[in-house]
Amino acid sequence: MAVKRGIFVVAGYGNGTGTGSASAEVFAKAGYKVALIARGADHIEKGAKKIIQDGGEAKAFPLQAYDSASVHSVFESIKAHWPDEAIRVTLYNAAQGIWKPFLEITPEEWDTTANINLTTAAAFARESILSFKDLPLNELGKRGTLLFTGATASIRGNKTTSAFSAGKFALRSLSQSLSKEFGKQNIHVAHAVIDGAIITDMWKDRAPGKYEEWQQNLDGRLSPESIANSYLYLAHQDRSAWTWELDLRPAHENW
Numbered sequence: 001m002a003v004k005r006g007i008f009v010v011a012g013y014g015n016g017t018g019t020g021s022a023s024a025e026v027f028a029k030a031g032y033k034v035a036l037i038a039r040g041a042d043h044i045e046k047g048a049k050k051i052i053q054d055g056g057e058a059k060a061f062p063l064q065a066y067d068s069a070s071v072h073s074v075f076e077s078i079k080a081h082w083p084d085e086a087i088r089v090t091l092y093n094a095a096q097g098i099w100k101p102f103l104e105i106t107p108e109e110w111d112t113t114a115n116i117n118l119t120t121a122a123a124f125a126r127e128s129i130l131s132f133k134d135l136p137l138n139e140l141g142k143r144g145t146l147l148f149t150g151a152t153a154s155i156r157g158n159k160t161t162s163a164f165s166a167g168k169f170a171l172r173s174l175s176q177s178l179s180k181e182f183g184k185q186n187i188h189v190a191h192a193v194i195d196g197a198i199i200t201d202m203w204k205d206r207a208p209g210k211y212e213e214w215q216q217n218l219d220g221r222l223s224p225e226s227i228a229n230s231y232l233y234l235a236h237q238d239r240s241a242w243t244w245e246l247d248l249r250p251a252h253e254n255w
């Protein structure tokens with residue numbers, strides 16, 4: 001009999017060109033039912049349709065904003081939509097990049113970075129852990145896997161990253177504490193330091209020349225699909241050898 005995988009939840013689906021959408025597709029192909037969370041309803045409706053056309057099962061769960069109440073209500077909707085399935089893997093991929101000199105960062109931008117990288121991430125972690133904690137162990141000896149997408153800024157501050165890096169450091173430390181606290185309950189928490197540029201639409205405007213070059217050459221950038229495959233690998237580690245932190249970079253990254 002085929003293994004019943006359960007539900008994969010991704011928050012921060014994006015516009016369909018990055019890690020969020022690639023992860024949704026990879027987990028759908030691996031047999032998970034996929035819950036897509038983002039602020040842009042159009043992107044996730046389109047994403048769910050594509051997964052269903054490809055033979056998978058997916059549903060869009062749009063939210064107005066990243067905040068604790070919205071995250072709680074989205075998890076309730078996911079459970080109501082698939083009452084006979086367990087949430088087994090969750091990915092917090094949401095972020096908003098703020099790259100500016102420190103004195104130009106507004107109080108609103110500080111609130112945004114604290115909210116998206118810490119407060120809402122913690123709310124997402126809480127809902128994930130509450131969903132996992134009473135589940136029976138699966139065939140890997142785990143109740144669930146909670147994944148976080150980090151960045152170079154998770155471990156290194158730089159000239160224009162005071163806000164972004166402060167947020168990403170906070171996310172990383174949240175993930176480390178949770179992995180220690182909940183490992184003993186067979187809940188696997190992992191953080192990925194994405195140390196390089198992920199080729200997404202965002203780079204068309206940010207680095208037009210580089211974007212064209214990266215499209216041709218895998219040496220200099222990360223592919224969203226390859227990151228997603230690493231997330232699937234983390235989710236499928238058995239309880240005897242768990243990774244808390246993975247770092248991923250392309251072959252020619254100048255670190």
Ligand SMILES: NC(=O)c1ccc[n+]([C@@H]2O[C@H](COP(=O)([O-])OP(=O)(O)OC[C@H]3O[C@@H](n4cnc5c(N)ncnc54)[C@H](OP(=O)(O)O)[C@@H]3O)[C@@H](O)[C@H]2O)c1
Pocket residue numbers: 011012013014015016017018019020021037038039040093094095096149150151152194195196197198199200202224
């Ligand atoms: N791209 C890079 O070079 C890079 C490098 C290292 C680490 N990361 C990390 O990777 C994660 C994002 O993955 P990704 O870069 O591959 O992109 P992605 O999966 O497409 O996700 C994009 C993220 O940006 C948000 N967003 C804000 N404005 C947006 C817009 N106008 N269009 C699309 N998305 C927008 C999305 O929120 P909604 O889903 O609510 O729309 C989503 O959270 C983040 O945690 C980021 O810090 C990215």
